Amino acid sequence: xxxxLKYSFYDLMRSKWSYIYFFFYLFLGFVLLxxxxxxxxxxxxxxxxxxxxxxxxxxxxxxxYHYNSKEFVELLLAQPLKRRTIFLGQFLGLSISLTxxxxxxxxxxxxxxxxxxxxxxxxxxSILIVGGVLxxxxxxxxxxxxxxxxxxxxxxxxxxxxWLFTAVIYDGLFLVSLVIFDEYPLEYFALGASxxxxxxxxxxxxxxxxxxxxxxxxxxxxxQNFFGTSVGMLITSxxxxxxxxxxxxxxxxxxxxxxx
Amino acid sequence: MKKNLSIFFLCFLFWQVSAQNIIVCDNCNFTNVSNxxxxxxxxxxxxxxxxxxxxHDIIIDKPLTLIGEEAIIDADxxxxxxxxxxxxxxxxxxxxxxxxxxxxxxxxGIYTFRISNFIFENNTFNNPFFAILxxxxxxxxxxxxxxNGNAKDEISSGNGIHLWHSNNVxxxxxxxxxxxxxxxxxxxxxxxxxxxxxRNHVRYGLHFMFSNSNSYQDNIFERNGAGxxxxxxxxxxxxxxxxxxxxxxxxxxxxxKEIYDAEISNNTFIQNTIGINAEGSTRVNYFNNIFKSxxxxxKITGGCYDNIFYNNDFLNNTFDIxxxxxxxxxxxxxxxxxxxxxxxxxxxxxxxVPYRPxxxxxxVVNKTPETIILHRSLFIDIVNFSxxxxxxxxxxxxxxxxxxxxxxxx
Numbered sequence: 001x002x003x004x005l006k007y008s009f010y011d012l013m014r015s016k017w018s019y020i021y022f023f024f025y026l027f028l029g030f031v032l033l034x035x036x037x038x039x040x041x042x043x044x045x046x047x048x049x050x051x052x053x054x055x056x057x058x059x060x061x062x063x064x065y066h067y068n069s070k071e072f073v074e075l076l077l078a079q080p081l082k083r084r085t086i087f088l089g090q091f092l093g094l095s096i097s098l099t100x101x102x103x104x105x106x107x108x109x110x111x112x113x114x115x116x117x118x119x120x121x122x123x124x125x126s127i128l129i130v131g132g133v134l135x136x137x138x139x140x141x142x143x144x145x146x147x148x149x150x151x152x153x154x155x156x157x158x159x160x161x162x163w164l165f166t167a168v169i170y171d172g173l174f175l176v177s178l179v180i181f182d183e184y185p186l187e188y189f190a191l192g193a194s195x196x197x198x199x200x201x202x203x204x205x206x207x208x209x210x211x212x213x214x215x216x217x218x219x220x221x222x223x224q225n226f227f228g229t230s231v232g233m234l235i236t237s238x239x240x241x242x243x244x245x246x247x248x249x250x251x252x253x254x255x256x257x258x259x260x
Numbered sequence: 261m262k263k264n265l266s267i268f269f270l271c272f273l274f275w276q277v278s279a280q281n282i283i284v285c286d287n288c289n290f291t292n293v294s295n296x297x298x299x300x301x302x303x304x305x306x307x308x309x310x311x312x313x314x315x316h317d318i319i320i321d322k323p324l325t326l327i328g329e330e331a332i333i334d335a336d337x338x339x340x341x342x343x344x345x346x347x348x349x350x351x352x353x354x355x356x357x358x359x360x361x362x363x364x365x366x367x368x369g370i371y372t373f374r375i376s377n378f379i380f381e382n383n384t385f386n387n388p389f390f391a392i393l394x395x396x397x398x399x400x401x402x403x404x405x406x407x408n409g410n411a412k413d414e415i416s417s418g419n420g421i422h423l424w425h426s427n428n429v430x431x432x433x434x435x436x437x438x439x440x441x442x443x444x445x446x447x448x449x450x451x452x453x454x455x456x457x458x459r460n461h462v463r464y465g466l467h468f469m470f471s472n473s474n475s476y477q478d479n480i481f482e483r484n485g486a487g488x489x490x491x492x493x494x495x496x497x498x499x500x501x502x503x504x505x506x507x508x509x510x511x512x513x514x515x516x517k518e519i520y521d522a523e524i525s526n527n528t529f530i531q532n533t534i535g536i537n538a539e540g541s542t543r544v545n546y547f548n549n550i551f552k553s554x555x556x557x558x559k560i561t562g563g564c565y566d567n568i569f570y571n572n573d574f575l576n577n578t579f580d581i582x583x584x585x586x587x588x589x590x591x592x593x594x595x596x597x598x599x600x601x602x603x604x605x606x607x608x609x610x611x612x613v614p615y616r617p618x619x620x621x622x623x624v625v626n627k628t629p630e631t632i633i634l635h636r637s638l639f640i641d642i643v644n645f646s647x648x649x650x651x652x653x654x655x656x657x658x659x660x661x662x663x664x665x666x667x668x669x670x
Contacts, residue, residue: 047636048636052638168642171638172639175634178628186628186630194633207636223633
């Protein structure tokens with residue numbers, strides 16, 4: 001598996017898309033810091049970008065990479081290799097290279113502005129971790145979608161739809177249901193609904209660190225009691241891990257059954 | 261008022277010339293303050309030398325000047341300290357410690373009732389229940405006192421400087437911390453509160469109730485449980501104050517309730533959950549204020565009419581203005597908004613497109629507070645944008661027609 005991981009990783013490292021992605025973050029980081037000149041404010045803006053963009057890129061790249069490396073996969077399948085190793089290796093190669101672009105692209109500008117000297121270092125690191133986890137989750141989901149659809153256009157379309165649903169439509173439905181049922185106590189519903197969407201979950205995790213929950217009033221107190229405690233942190237980490245492992249498990253089982 | 265005061269000072273000077281000095285110390289004729297007071301003639305000066313005096317409920321029933329020279333009076337939680345019931349009393353330079361807590365009486369470090377012409381200055385209070393309680397008194401000065409409380413909750417704590425039914429009192433240069441309310445003015449007229457620092461109180465840094473025609477300037481209010489409350493008063497002038505870090509689920513920078521004809525100018529609001537919460541406040545002028553990094557810069561709830569906002573800076577607040585209802589009786593004109601995205605083709609420094617300070621999301625959050633969980637979601641950004649383009653829910657006429665492009669106050 002390590003060997004396959006290495007091959008797909010090197011393959012991606014040579015691809016121009018990885019560089020474009022890397023330079024995009026590098027550029028974004030420098031521009032943000034240049035315009036704001038204030039680390040903590042840049043981190044808030046960065047959060048908005050990361051929570052939306054990393055899943056989108058993960059979703060599109062995941063599907064695209066699967067279709068593009070189809071011939072290579074078929075070649076590998078002819079070898080005495082487990083299917084599990086082939087697909088997991090490819091998936092890991094892809095998501096690690098995407099995460100690396102993110103971490104390096106944002107790390108360089110923020111390091112050069114002295115992030116280590118400031119108190120915002122933990123916020124920055126948690127943003128990078130959340131970005132990495134979101135990349136893994138959405139690459140896995142789109143990989144699943146690509147495995148299930150032979151048609152390239154259809155696959156990429158569904159992957160984008162999955163992103164659109166979690167990033168936008170879910171929140172819309174969420175908002176509508178909160179407004180309709182506003183006679184009822186909704187704190188725990190809100191809590192539950194946000195746990196079931198990885199993008200919402202990561203957003204709230206970062207907001208509680210940055211925007212500070214007092215703003216959120218009574219709901220905020222409930223949220224802070226949940227997310228602020230170690231139990232809450234444990235549950236959110238477990239949820240994010242589940243979001244990562246369930247699609248991975250599905251990749252493995254799907255790839256075993258699939259007729260190439 | 262100024263004239264009154266100067267006459268009062270002249271008289272004071274005259275008295276001091278004719279009066280005697282009495283010294284209190286460990287090996288003087290008088291070894292405690294109460295004795296010295298009962299043996300003093302009117303308008304004498306009592307100088308209390310360095311030392312610790314364990315006394316409580318000292319009654320001052322004649323015009324006197326009390327000067328403490330590093331004197332510490334410890335009431336030892338047995339009662340209050342000075343009880344002033346005569347006119348023309350001055351108390352300065354004392355350290356007053358450990359006032360008894362009571363649930364039925366307002367026991368305090370310096371208590372006055374029905375007196376006039378008083379000066380309380382340069383005193384330090386540690387662990388007071390109330391520090392300075394002034395009732396039905398007039399023409400006085402309370403200045404440069406330091407009050408350090410250790411209030412834990414509202415029930416078992418008192419206020420730093422409390423005025424009740426009093427007129428013409430100047431309160432300035434005091435530093436007050438950790439009481440229930442820092443400064444509490446109730447039924448007070450024509451008084452001036454300035455250059456005080458009031459922080460870490462359980463409830464309000466400054467609390468105005470039924471007090472018309474007062475002003476307060478150059479004060480700093482920070483980290484108070486509920487910020488500053490100004491209620492049921494007319495003709496209040498608030499300028500050059502700083503309200504900061506009042507951050508909590510029920511914290512305000514400034515809470516206005518039933519305020520008429522006030523002026524709020526040149527104040528700075530930084531990092532408050534709600535910068536200004538206005539309720540039933542009418543004909544209030546807000547200008548040259550800075551609102552920076554607040555949750556809500558201003559929250560305007562029911563019954564606010566004819567308020568005018570101009571030349572204010574709104575910088576990086578989560579919500580600039582939150583508004584209830586669809587009627588607008590207030591005017592916003594010529595402010596700087598950091599969220600403004602319009603353009604200025606004729607280069608006159610004023611944006612060509614009006615700015616709508618009320619976002620749809622802040623309207624939704626007002627109705628259903630739980631929706632705040634979607635704060636900074638992409639969906640919310642899209643919805644806010646579409647509402648901005650064609651307003652349906654937010655008051656249509658609530659807009660700044662002349663948004664300024666550069667910061668006004670620095």
